[in-house]
Amino acid sequence: MNANDAAVIIGAYEHPGRELPDKSLAQIHAEVAIGALADAGLTLDDVDGFFLGHDAPGYGGGWVSMAEYLGLRSLTYMDSTESGGASPIYHVSHAAAAIAAGKCNVALITLAGKPRTGIQPGGGGPLRPEDSFEMGMFTGAGLVSTYALAAQRHMYEYGTTSEQLAEIKVAATIHASHNPNAFLQKVMTVEDVVNSPLVADPLHRADCCLVTDGGGAVVVVSREVARSLNRQPVKILGQGEAAKLTDGGRVDLTYTSAVQSGPRAFEQAGVTVNDIDYVSIYDSFTITVLEILEDLGFCEKGEGGRFVMDGTLVAPHGRLPFNTDGGGLSNNHPGHRGGITKIIEAVRQLRGEANQGVQVPDCEIALVHGNGGDLGTRMRSATMILGRDA
Amino acid sequence: MDVAAYEKLLPDITPRNKPFWDGCAAGELRLQRCTDCGRHRFPDAPVCPQCLSSSASWEAVSGTGTIWSWCTMHQRYFAAFADEVPYRLVYVRLTEGPLVISVLADEPDELRLDLPVRVVFRPSPGGRVIPQFSTGDLVTAA
Numbered sequence A: 001m002n003a004n005d006a007a008v009i010i011g012a013y014e015h016p017g018r019e020l021p022d023k024s025l026a027q028i029h030a031e032v033a034i035g036a037l038a039d040a041g042l043t044l045d046d047v048d049g050f051f052l053g054h055d056a057p058g059y060g061g062g063w064v065s066m067a068e069y070l071g072l073r074s075l076t077y078m079d080s081t082e083s084g085g086a087s088p089i090y091h092v093s094h095a096a097a098a099i100a101a102g103k104c105n106v107a108l109i110t111l112a113g114k115p116r117t118g119i120q121p122g123g124g125g126p127l128r129p130e131d132s133f134e135m136g137m138f139t140g141a142g143l144v145s146t147y148a149l150a151a152q153r154h155m156y157e158y159g160t161t162s163e164q165l166a167e168i169k170v171a172a173t174i175h176a177s178h179n180p181n182a183f184l185q186k187v188m189t190v191e192d193v194v195n196s197p198l199v200a201d202p203l204h205r206a207d208c209c210l211v212t213d214g215g216g217a218v219v220v221v222s223r224e225v226a227r228s229l230n231r232q233p234v235k236i237l238g239q240g241e242a243a244k245l246t247d248g249g250r251v252d253l254t255y256t257s258a259v260q261s262g263p264r265a266f267e268q269a270g271v272t273v274n275d276i277d278y279v280s281i282y283d284s285f286t287i288t289v290l291e292i293l294e295d296l297g298f299c300e301k302g303e304g305g306r307f308v309m310d311g312t313l314v315a316p317h318g319r320l321p322f323n324t325d326g327g328g329l330s331n332n333h334p335g336h337r338g339g340i341t342k343i344i345e346a347v348r349q350l351r352g353e354a355n356q357g358v359q360v361p362d363c364e365i366a367l368v369h370g371n372g373g374d375l376g377t378r379m380r381s382a383t384m385i386l387g388r389d390a
Numbered sequence B: 001m002d003v004a005a006y007e008k009l010l011p012d013i014t015p016r017n018k019p020f021w022d023g024c025a026a027g028e029l030r031l032q033r034c035t036d037c038g039r040h041r042f043p044d045a046p047v048c049p050q051c052l053s054s055s056a057s058w059e060a061v062s063g064t065g066t067i068w069s070w071c072t073m074h075q076r077y078f079a080a081f082a083d084e085v086p087y088r089l090v091y092v093r094l095t096e097g098p099l100v101i102s103v104l105a106d107e108p109d110e111l112r113l114d115l116p117v118r119v120v121f122r123p124s125p126g127g128r129v130i131p132q133f134s135t136g137d138l139v140t141a142a
């Protein structure tokens, strides 16, 4: 039996807030935990597996303090795999593996952050000398610079244009206009995007993801538990992980480790790109989406710019509707981490619970892809393929 | 420029990376090279990422490379650079393989990718000499 057959996603919840000045980070984790469990018809008392990344506050940057805060007394399995914004996508597949191995039955996965009204997350601790070297910080370069360098090289090698990158943002804004909780409600045109202020040429402000407070949670349970609940499960058909490292300073920014995680997920799921009805793609920047779509094989390498034109990504009738909640570009990017919202929107699509106007008809198979870390240095990818339960 | 804010962005000089900074001060780009497999690496690391050998020497390299990519920063990203925007960054692929982010010491008439460049050394606001790149001479020579 495929390990993934043993477990299903049964609960999902996205915090409706985007600016939460009066809530602590732990409170947001707790609210989304209760929300996702309620969606499943479960309570905190049912949880025996707990998965979260370093966005959790308190002792050790992991699960211990949050478990204490939530009063989780029955834990038999804990996992604090940290992979940047992609962490929750790892957590879902790790939870499925733990459930298949009999280590737990009800796995809770939470993510939260409040960079908009609180403090910026500390990341991986103090910078080491080599970090400043790698990022070129002493020459005024930072994270956004490396994505701009990636976009520039992609434009040079493949003829990609700013207008093509803008198509990605336009699709996200159209989707967000159907989402009453979305941070940005206004539909933008290609012209609006390319006329927005330059942040790091060739990237404009509208090419960059939002900074929002908030979070989300997902509950993964055994088939047996799911049968006892009155909620539509979502199947985990396949998943793949990969890492792309610096290789002594030889980092080609025009591709991501999706080139490895994608085929692993497709193989396990036994499906191809042609079977995918909806995609949730990590969207830290428009260039991130473009490269991932190419790397996952939705088009040839270098064809991403042409692929996203003419409404390809626009729901419900584009060839490949993406991020129908508005994504990190227009809806929500809580705590600089877009992983959990990507899973949640795929679950909504497969259950037929997406916002009116963006529900993909007959959505049976969805792909979720997350990037963790920085395209410019070391990064990791998680791809997951989900299916509607028959 | 706020020199104190700028200096916080500079990598600390450590026993391991000191030969790099000594090289800059002497007007020479020096990289670590694995004694066992011969591969250059940047930044410095305790072992070779190719063969895990901990044996390495510091060598002056050609100082030449090509512009792999560039971008222009308009956002005030670091306090130290708030008054500098817009400024251009280049990502240079050194002839020996590794890539380095820095700035151009001069503004060429026409900037294009894969343009040959060579390293030049300029004192940064606090006095530490840092590597930058120049298209001078090489453009006409190329």
Ligand SMILES: [Zn+2]
Binding pocket: B034, B035, B036, B037, B038, B039, B048, B049, B050, B051, B052, B053
């Ligand atoms: Zn070696």
